[in-house]
Amino acid sequence: MTVHIQKKISSLSVSTKKLSHFAGWALQQLKKDDHNLNIVLVDDPEMSWFNNHYRQKKGPTNVLSFPFAEGAEIDLRLINVKELGDIIISVDTAKREAVEFGQRLEYRLNWLIVHGILHLLGYDHEKGRKEAKRMAQKEQELLSTYTQIRRNRMTHLAINVDHVATIRQARGITEPDPVTAAAICEMAGASGIVIHLREDRRHIQDRDVYLLRKTIKTKMNLEMGANKEIIKIALDVKPDMVTLVPEKRQELTTEGGLDVISQKKKIARTIEKMTAKNIPVSLFIDPVEEQIQASFEVGATFVELHTGTYCDVTSERAQARELQLLQTAANEAVSLGLRVNAGHGLDYHNTAPIAAIDGIEELSIGHAIISRSVFSGLDRAVRDMVKIVEEAGR
Numbered sequence: 001m002t003v004h005i006q007k008k009i010s011s012l013s014v015s016t017k018k019l020s021h022f023a024g025w026a027l028q029q030l031k032k033d034d035h036n037l038n039i040v041l042v043d044d045p046e047m048s049w050f051n052n053h054y055r056q057k058k059g060p061t062n063v064l065s066f067p068f069a070e071g072a073e074i075d076l077r078l079i080n081v082k083e084l085g086d087i088i089i090s091v092d093t094a095k096r097e098a099v100e101f102g103q104r105l106e107y108r109l110n111w112l113i114v115h116g117i118l119h120l121l122g123y124d125h126e127k128g129r130k131e132a133k134r135m136a137q138k139e140q141e142l143l144s145t146y147t148q149i150r151r152n153r154m155t156h157l158a159i160n161v162d163h164v165a166t167i168r169q170a171r172g173i174t175e176p177d178p179v180t181a182a183a184i185c186e187m188a189g190a191s192g193i194v195i196h197l198r199e200d201r202r203h204i205q206d207r208d209v210y211l212l213r214k215t216i217k218t219k220m221n222l223e224m225g226a227n228k229e230i231i232k233i234a235l236d237v238k239p240d241m242v243t244l245v246p247e248k249r250q251e252l253t254t255e256g257g258l259d260v261i262s263q264k265k266k267i268a269r270t271i272e273k274m275t276a277k278n279i280p281v282s283l284f285i286d287p288v289e290e291q292i293q294a295s296f297e298v299g300a301t302f303v304e305l306h307t308g309t310y311c312d313v314t315s316e317r318a319q320a321r322e323l324q325l326l327q328t329a330a331n332e333a334v335s336l337g338l339r340v341n342a343g344h345g346l347d348y349h350n351t352a353p354i355a356a357i358d359g360i361e362e363l364s365i366g367h368a369i370i371s372r373s374v375f376s377g378l379d380r381a382v383r384d385m386v387k388i389v390e391e392a393g394r
């Protein structure tokens, strides 16, 4: 199946990739995914021309459907042509209707796409009330299912509470407790808690890992190096997932992604051990095609794309380039069947474009949230970040 979108307008705030994805999904639902479809996005003057020329009606309309070779003299079913036809949509009219019905433009355009596809398949609301009801019901069913799927796939926020433990360890006493912090994060809307049990125990302690396993209500993601002692603890604690990261004693925080290619055997063995205990494994990697391919080959369930370089670069141009690399990497990972998370260095200013990348399920953020919590309180700091992530992912 190919959905071809031709954009004959100068600007559109909705990505044609998203519209094309929706159209492809709708064709699949309607069991027509072996067919090709053309969608042409035009402005009102061009739509008026089509409306006048083909329907002898004045002015623009929202959508017109032209079944493939309508009126042809031979029955095309006999030669097995897999073309559905063309849908022409006026974006100007769609924008006006979106305002009138209080809908987002993307939703309105999706509605027009589904309306157009149903016409191509023979539905026709102009044939009477019963047919109009049947068509409206089908449109509603498809759009609500799609909205629900999108909502379930929305990007979520997991919070790394290591930094709370760092403050505690600076005094060597019992406060502040990362276990309490995790509970506050969850109450404020975090979808998961991340902790990194380092070999040198510089922040998170074994006691935290075991206690958090009992108290976390959402999802526990244990970050770790593929080291014998830590693997043993992970297999005993059984977190909801582990993220393998490179670990160096001298570093302040994780530096760079895991080189999966050069350690394939070791990583595959660790993944095997985790899989035997039903613990999914994520590999923290740079957004590089070869690392994604290697992650797939060693049997990872997730990759966590390293956003550090995107966060560190200072020019807009470099940031746009890094964002593009992350988008491409997310696509490549999804197309291999890998699930995708991302994180490192994200803050209140640079997170939204990452949360908007299709395919990224969860962001792992620590430093920015814990830093802000010193001034605004942890509950507020989490809620502010949840809002950014949710709004961008919509």
Ligand code: PXP
Residues within 6 Å of the ligand: 160, 162, 196, 223, 243, 245, 253, 254, 284, 304, 342, 343, 344, 345, 346, 364, 365, 366, 367, 368
């Ligand atoms: N993801 C991984 C793999 C990490 O190692 C870290 C840092 O602990 C993070 C995400 C979170 O990074 P930050 O604290 O910069 O938000």
